[in-house]
Amino acid sequence: MQQLGRSEKDLKNFVLPDVGQLLETSDPWEPYRLVDPAGGLVGPVAVYLRDLLAADTPATTLRSYGNDLLRWWRFLWAYDIPWDRAVSEDGRDFMLWMKLADKPIRVHWRHRSKPGAMPPVASTDRPAPGTPNPITGKRTPSTKYAASTRAHCETVLRTFYGFHLDASSGSLLVNPFPLDRRRGRGRANAHHNPEKPFQPTRSGRYRPTVPKRAPRRIPDDKYAEVFAALRSDRDRALLAFWTSTAARAEELLTARQPDAKPSQQLIGVIRKGTGDYQLLPASPDAFVWLRLYQEAAWSKDVPRGGGEPLWWTLRRPWRALNYPAARAMFNRANSVLGTNWTLHDLRHTAAYRMANDPMMNLAYVQHILAHRRLTTTELYTKPSEDQVIAAGLAHHARQEAKKQAPQPALIAPDYNPESLSVLFGSIPA
Structure with a gap:
């Protein structure tokens, strides 16, 4: 050293x-x-x-x-x-x-075990660090x-x-x-206006x-591409649950087999931070994909029972699916599509869908997302970046359509041209 x-x-x-x-x-x-x-x-x-x-x-x-x-x-x-x-x-x-x-x-742990080994060279096919993805x-x-x-x-x-x-x-x-x-030596917020929020001191x-960055969601057309790039029914079930329950990625992986309640269309998870157990509503297709995954898994003698995890690896030896494995699964789909979505973007996607539903009370969305403050949930009521871009492109399309539209006549068709000639002189055709 x-x-x-x-x-x-x-x-x-x-x-x-x-x-x-x-x-x-x-x-x-x-x-x-x-x-x-x-x-x-x-x-x-x-x-x-x-x-x-x-x-x-x-x-x-x-x-x-x-x-x-x-x-x-x-x-x-x-x-x-x-x-x-x-x-x-x-x-x-x-x-x-x-x-x-x-x-x-x-250095990866495989290379650490070899004395004098150099770290692997980065692939030239990958984009340069810090560059924006052309799709996302x-x-x-x-x-x-x-x-x-x-x-x-x-x-x-x-x-x-x-x-x-x-x-x-x-x-x-x-x-x-x-x-x-x-900050100075005076008392913090000594002359604070009670009508304004406190400033950090x-x-x-x-x-x-x-x-401050706005949360990013996956647009519906891109979401369909991500869904199609997944390889198994388990992965499709996970994606459907993540985008319908708005649970964090690691929270959904805490679910046990009895926590999935298809008859009530609910699934139970353990919340991050508080450790509370909470039932979350999920979409019907999520339970359809879950059932398809369970039928295939049980046919391979995957452990089943009241205390067993809901999500397992796809190959022997059977192990409970953890967050690094789930992230690797999602990154494989990203590599196929050339995107760089994250598992947390799925939570943002579900939150945007709920918050922009006019029949969904924002306080209910706050409870589902387990936000401590309503102001955090209000972030999803603002338009996302892809929505702003789509609105801007639509504006330019309308402006271009106005330019291409035929111009209206200078004289209204109800007027008699001879009467106008008497008043204003000859009018060119």
Whole structure:
């Protein structure tokens, strides 16, 4: 690892070392553990994650926070900076590196097992990073860290050091990720107008501005193409459920076989974050495809019973379908169509369909989507990008039709031309 002083950081040529690891354990008391290059436990992170776990934080959030802390710890290890001796200049340099540097190339685990093996070369058939897809309009992942990733990392590190400052851990004196200078020293919202919403006052000094993007849905014609590109009845059933229940991808995969209730046209899922069990209405064709999938699966001796998962892999050994496998299934359809839709776009598609149904109350849509605030659900009442483009093209088509239409006569047909000649003189034909 590099051994450079704080004033000698060469951020332009800095490469984040691939040392340390965030380990997933099967222990409910410690779902994730951050270890140093020697395999030892990183104590400050362990205490912080334990505090989050006690605050009823989901394990998925612990994993997200742990990855941000691992990235910061690798930066500290590279420059030999103790975690409790980092200052605002170190936090500034770290956020500046995340903004301008390329993301590290992760080596696949198959290549890690081979000493000295080089990472595979990217295919030349793939679009360049950061370019929009010609069909969907969505950009491919860039070589730089996204603004949302940098903002999330800054928030995690700022709250991590804030937690240890409150606990007086080690020799920590300052937070390397301070608040914005514009906040001042006065009381937050001291002169707030009660008729206007509160403005955020806890923004970090090095937190980037995250652009607000409208949710993207799959248009109906493109949805039919995606449906046709799927290979099995199981995949078609999953797609039909995702676009009719508006459940998140991983939520639908939590369903057990008794959770599917065709007679009531409902399916039960476990909600992300809260862990609540909720019944969601689904379309009739989703249960038709589900029945076709189950008949084929049971003929192959796929496990069935009250406590068995609803979704299984298609090949032996039979395993419950997880999110990475479902995403790989959907990406295979994307590769056939040349698109880059995501599983979360299916949730947006279902939300747009419900919110734009005049007979559907928006409060009901909020309950189905499990949104905490109605303002989040209101995002789907605004036109999507493809709807705006279609409306704009229709406008230009109407304008062009007006140009091609014959112009009306200057004289109304009911007037007598001889009378007009007496008043105004001769009128050319």
